Amino acid sequence: MKSDLQKMLDSITLYNPHANLELIEKAYKKCKKWHGLQKRKSGEPYYTHPKEIIKMQLDDSTIITALLHDIIEDTNVTFKKIEKNFSTEIAELVEGVTKLDKINFQLEQIKQAENFRKLFLALAKDIRVLVVKLCDRLHNMRTIGHKNGSSIKRIAVETLEIYAPLAERIGMHDIAGELQDLSFGAINSRARNSVIKRLEQIKSKTEDGQIVSNIITELSDLLTNENIESVVKGREKSPYSIWKKLIRKGTTFDKLIDVVGFRIITDNQKDCYTVLGIIHSKYKAIPDTFADYISLPKSNGYKSIHTVVMGPFLQRIEIQIRTKEMDIEAEYGLAAHWSYKQSINKLDEIKKGMEIWITTMLDILKSANNAEEFLETTKLEMYTEQIFAFTPEGDIIDLPQGATIIDFAFAISNDVGNLCDGAKVNNFNVGNNYKIKNGDQIKINTSKAVWPSIDWMQIATTGRAKHAIKKATYIEQNLLIKAKGMEILSRLFARYNHKINDKVITELLNYTKIKSVDDLYINIASNAIDITTVIKEIYPDILYVSNAFLNISSFDGIGQHRATEKINSAMEKPWLKNYHIDGLPECFLHKLSYCCKPNIGDSVIGISIPNDGIFIHKKNCTNLAHFYLENYLTIDHLRIGS
Template sequence: MIRQYELVERVRAYDPSADEDLLNRAYVFSMKAHGSQTRASGDPYFSHPLEVAGILTNLKLDAATIVTALLHDTVEDTVATQEDIERLFGREIGRLVDGVTKLSRLEMQSEQAKQAENFRKLVLAMSEDIRVLLVKLADRLHNMRTLHHIKNPDKRKRIARETLEIYAPLAERIGMHQVKDELEDLAFAQLNAEARDSILAQLSRLRSEGEDRVQRIIDELGKVLRDDGVEGAQISGREKTPYSIWRKLQQKNVSFEQLSDIMAFRIIVGNVGECYQALGIIHSRYPVVPGRFKDYISTPKPNGYKSLHTGVIGPQRNRIEVQIRTKDMHEVCELGVAAHWAYKQGQPRAGAREYRWLRELLDILEHATKPEEFLEHTKLELFQDQVFCFTPKGDLIALPRGATPVDFAYAVHSEVGDHCVGAKINGRMLPLRTQLQNGDQVDIITSKAQTPVPGWERFVVTGKARARIRKFLRTQQRSQYIELGRAILQRQFRQEGYDYGEKALEGVLKIFQQPGVDDLLAAVGSGLHSGREVFHAVFPGHKPHALAQQTVQLKDGDDKAAALIAKPKPKPKGREAPLPIRGLIPGMAVHYARCCHPLPGDRIVGIVTTGKGVTIHTIDCETLESFNDSPERWIDVAWDVGPDNPEEHVGRIHLVVANEPGSLGSLSTVIGKNGGNITNLKITNRNTDFFELIIDIDVKDAKHLTNIMAALRATPVINAVDRARGR
């Protein structure tokens, strides 16, 4: 355990002006506050905040951060209060301790809600001061180092999984690669010990076989650089971590022996000019591996990382990865944002607001309704490889791999995303679901009349885009549910002989546990409560009206599909195939809407049309909006189709297909192989690059059509596939 004077000496070694009295008081206060508390390992609890402080001194962080580390568990785990911390140590440290304390307190809640809310609080706290995150990462690092002392294996795996999904990506995003690597390796040891042990054994074998080889490569690279005028370059070989090797094995689907970049050689030179000079020397001396060169100096990563990366067939015909950077770049690479907060006399310090990704997390936080949803979107934002694209003005936008022009539009600005109607990629108009590649220039075309489309959610990959689209759709859906709920209740009141008034609904809000009248109307419109339930809550002593006795409730719990019907007609003679829909009167004329082409498996509703019988629509069909004012025409229906049902239904899809020979042949082959039969095909738009089609396919149900669409999406010539609505 670090002694008091040792901790002070560590800090004063890199910051001679550090407040020694403040550090001493924090050390004593924390030790007394934790008293006789112990950890799962049996060690005194005070050893934990002390080790966290020690980790941060290795990063040369300022005294306020070190003091925060010493005190970070006192408010949560001892009798000390937040007021005590502020009174004894000042407002700045009080605010930092409060930021970390709010996170720790939530770790006592249920697992999923705790993790989500915990992370939401972390984002809010670190947006005010990034040092909160630095303390939290050091706290998590020491907890992971001692995780093996926890006896419950499920708890160990839960903590390790959370570390791998949240804290390691966060460390990477702020450039703390050493911390990220250790967190990943410690979590990997808990989650897949066998795989890690196997990789370590392979690495040990390689080390024993090639120890001299690594030194020979370093010596030869040094000689090559000196011969061409680059003096004083520092060269070292770095072994990839077991977890990063494991990820590459999974991504590339190759064996351990086939990996070429298990060892990376790092060259540190004096200035940026020498970086490019060294790169030219190596490229002129050794064959370059195609596709492996990356210039992160002219185009830095969002976390500030700068370096030149290249792959060559190097000394002794070894395929190696080479990283070239200056000493300052190396410091930022190893310490990330901590390098900015490290004690440096007279230099300004960086704050959280400089990080675009953090601003985007705050934007997601604003649009997500539940902590769990925020966590889902944030994992999308954090845990992906990146592509770098440019606006027409040359501004760099970093996106996850697989991102589309819609993701790009939302990254530029939320309003640009909301009103996006098209995109030019490198000067060519391409579909919005096109995946962007490194170096693409993207020009977003907008229209004030455009709003987010439900289909976008199926192909966007950034958390910001998905959160914004979901919020818009949720708001739009809520307004529709409110109008539908109002129509249902108006009809119910009218049938029972009463005038509808929303004032009466205020008295029953507590019964249905709704905060307001609009919330109750939305609950009725969404089917959570029926109009009959609400009516009887308003008039508990009411006896059914004579007219209402003729009302048939066709399906429990969904009043929007109750309809006034006449006495049933006698069952027709003869042997007819039973209708595949429940809730209809025998003999009633039925046909399927051509605007939405409902299939078994879709949620459906019936609309009564005079002289035509009942038209079956999907519940999300846009045509239904025109019937909002006629709720008496709605009938609650459901599919009555078993797994062996022989009847086929028409599913309509919309495709964007590459305009090249064989495209239509590939398309029809895929549909046929998956059990579909094309009954109609129409080309709706064509240009030099792609054309759009509407195709009708005989399928068994919605799942069958979904399988066909999935197979089509996997076909290279097909750019986009969607269910056709309103076509």
């Protein structure tokens, strides 16, 4: 009887006669030696893991990594020892998987964001570490019953929310589906069992209860009669995918009848379209269910034709039509392209696409303001279903369902997105909030008079667009946050019938140990400090005046409100018409102050008045004395230009 080692080597030889079996055997034996008597909680030895890797027909280095991936974490063997025994490439892959193993995704957003950061940094070096990790996670989920009760749910949630979407993102659809269903069973076994019970009821609708095999037979006979060489596969959709569809559609199981899926595997792409014609000629197609991912592949490389028909036995069935190569890629995704049989050019093309995605994630990571923002944009990039639209030149842009013109514009480039002023869709003019449909041809209108505003965040749906808008509107957002902090502080002091002046601001800064006035306002606006408590600590004798009401004149008693009225009336006949203010974004609404009448070449300062906007004064304007520090904007190095 053959040993486990010999079985593994034979399996590898079947798909790669040129594999370095000597090195793989060495890794197997080193794995047994270094792990010693260690076993997994399932009772299995550590060297049983690479079965999924071998099924994918991957390269030698990835197989060896799968054998050794627990060595650094669970033994005293070091990176240098692996490097000495094998190679730098293998040592780095093992180290990369080890880093992923140490990531423990928590529900707390800050911890989760930090772990996403570690994840993408590891993937940036070599995406193969994710392939090994996903196979490792799949094995762990298959044996999750050996874990203790408290960790089962945590691991299942982590798998469902993190690893299954990542598997989907790199095209490993079958592994993603199994990870989802195993997680579903661990998290909500009662719901899963309910779905399985209903599936059994559907099976009983045919006389022998073999609805899947009966449909396979009918489809196979149909194609054989048309002289089409093909293989028909069929299976029930997973309980998780059915449950998710029930939730998404808000329907009952009785109304959800497309619960069986079939694949027709052909010899070539031409036959895929021939099969489609045969199927649609024989069975009635269900409207709005057709998708051609062969002519428009998904961003992860997935190719297939999808259609839903009222098929044999009056069953509504989904049919996927693809070639043998497409079927392998649908199962193993990116990993399929590391097979020794794949051309270097094709692998480089796939890797380049993944590198762009990972680089986008890392760029978001570097400039995200907080954990919540990073998680939001990261998950948007990971979890979404896709639609396809075309540029006027015929280039394909893939976007999530529900994407808008703004998303399309930023998908082209940030320069186009920042100047987006609506678009022409299929020769009709539309606004930025138009929701794109599959197959739309879109020409973005741009204008130099346009710049992103915070309102665009309500229109954008992609992580990339939201991230770019946040960067473009950083100054505006910062000013609005500071203005909010100013107003909160001013209203609070008004209720205490207390004036804000430089001394008060200094005392607040000293007490809170905040370095700048701007940061003080930002902390107040974001509730990072309890300003009410701070005020009472600094001024223990301060009295609360319940009927105090703050209006713009309560900052000081020297006619600020009257000055604002004069400014507003003067705007009907401004003394400057064609000018710009260096340092102040064009998207900011502002007014030139009537009191000092700033002119071309003047150095000016912006004053924020709550509820009235930004007023531009000369730096030497005597009325500046009537404003306190909380009104000053940080953009105080402005100059009026022609």
